[in-house]
Amino acid sequence: MEISMIILFIVGYLAIAMEHITKVNKAAVALLITTCLWVLYALIAPESAPVQILHQLGEVSSIVCFIFGAMVVVEMVDRYGGFSLVAHIIKAKNRKLLLLILSALTFFMSATLDNMTTTIIMIAIMYKLIQDPTVRLWFASMIVLAANAGGAWSPIGDVTTIMLWVKGNVTSEAIIPHLILPSIVSLVVPLLLSLGKISGNALDDPNAGAFEEGERLYPQVTRIEKAIISAVGVLGLVSVPVFKALTGLPPFMGVLFVMGLLWLITEIMYTKHKEISESNKLRIPKVIKVVDIPTVLFFFGILMAVGALQEQGLLKELAGKLDSMTQNVYLVTGIIGVLSSIIDNVPLVAAAMGMYPLADPVVVEAGTYAAAFVQNGIFWELLAYCAGVGGSLLIIGSAAGVVAMGMTRISFGWYMKNITWRAFLGYIAGMVTYMLLF
Structure with a gap:
């Protein structure tokens, strides 16, 4: 039965990868995969399946709610011209310089914001500046790479680094100085390799992509009101991490609070603007209708599918086989990074943390294989780097990639042909940089 689960996941994964050929929406495939995998798991463990599926549903739903809420908030800000203002502030005169600026902003933003939110915001800004569909694909891809690289060196930048930080495997004093340069290298390499694909000296007119609805509202809704909403x-x-730190509640609660607050503000605002026709009122319900729900459903399906594999113990078995094959820390973490582009990096890192317990530096001899597993050991720092940056190797290998896939229509095949090899060279270059430094 376990073999059937693996085969089913692989077949489904291939179907998602060939979406541009089959013309079957990836969300439909993901939902079918997750349902079939959980049915197989229920046949294997009929007593525990109902409990475990609720456990996975809780974790996955929190992520899906966060994505949905963030997409609604960003769409709302965009509709009221918030990102147009940022687009006007950026003074780049050519596309190549703009790509470098947006990549740098994304890299450092994702060190404090989560990768998904950073990607959503930066792609929304990019849309105000770039109108060419093909160029947008390159920009969005570099934003994904920058978001994943930026989240790898910060203890609060990515879910996996947060896991390692909270559990005490790494400390902020060590991970930041040790991983920031390798992370920069992992971004700079594919960025430089992609500049040749960005042609044109003149920047697209930031006003070219203005929202028609926003233009119709402009005479009635004041600039102050638009500024307040934005x-x-x-x-x-930006304050969601602070909300999480202060309340201890999951991030999606903070995003839902922001969405509710925007909803309340716009409802009150439109009670004063009775001259605006109902069709032109940009309330939250209207914005929700244009949010890419299939992408949200795809994310739900793929995470629940991985959850089924995790509950069956297949991911932990995979980690065990890696350990039995070799005890080379760089090779093990490198493979985990590549796998994180196929399988969600969160359960992979969780499996690795369970497979390799934190070693006591008092009883471990320096320079031995076991020394790599002490706090701030090579294994844990490389794990943070590889799991974060490795997710960029495939477009569906990270939350940032999945979000970008929905927002810009990047196909799996296009990304694999044009970005994967560039991202892989950056991934290896970053690891080599770490090896040379430490």
Whole structure:
């Protein structure tokens, strides 16, 4: 039965990869995969399956709610011109310089914000500046790479680094100085290799992509009101990590609070603007209708599918086989990084943390294989780097990639042909940089 689960996942994964050929929406495939995998798991463990599926549903739903809420908030800010203002502030005169600026902003933003939120915000800004569909694909891809690289060196930048940090496997004093340069290298290499694909010296007109609805609203809705909506949305998203730290509640609660606050503000605002026709009122319900729900469902399906594999113990078995094959820390973490582009990096890192317990530096001899597993050991730092940056190797290998896939229509095949090899060279270059430094 376990073999059947593996085969089913692989077949489904291939179907998702060939979406541009089959013309079957990846969300449909993901939902079918997850249902079939959980049915197989229920046949294997009929007593525990109902409990475990609820456990996985809780974790996955929190992520899906976060994505949905963030997409609604960003769409709301965008509709009211919030990102147009940022687009006007960026003074780049050519596309290549703009790509470098947006990549750098994304890299450092994702060190404090989560990768998904950073990607959503930066792609929304990019849309105000770039109108060419093909160029947008390159920009969005580099934003994904920058978001994943930026989240790898910060203890709060990515879910996996947060896991390692909270559990005490790494400390902020060590991971930041040790991983920031390898992370920069992992981004700079594919970025430089992609500049040749970005042609044109003149920047697209930032006003070319203005939202028609926003233009119709402009005479009635004041600039102050638009500024308030934009400020509440952006500052609300930026403050989500603070909300989590203060309350201990999951991030999606913070995002839902921001969405509810924007909803309340716009409802009150439109009670004063009775001259605006109902069809032109940009309330939250209207914005929700244009959010890419299939992408949200795809994310739900693929995470639940991976959850079924995790509950069956297949991911932990995979980690065990890696350990039995070799005790080379660089090789093991490198393979985990590559796998994180196929399988969600969160359960992979969780499996690795369970497979390799934190070693006591008092009883471990320096320079031995076991020394790599002490706090701030090579294994844990490389695990943070590889799991984060490795997710960029495939477009569906990270939350940032999945979000970008929905927002810009990047196909799996296009990304694999144009970005994967560039990202892989950057991934290896970053690891080599770490090896030379430490």
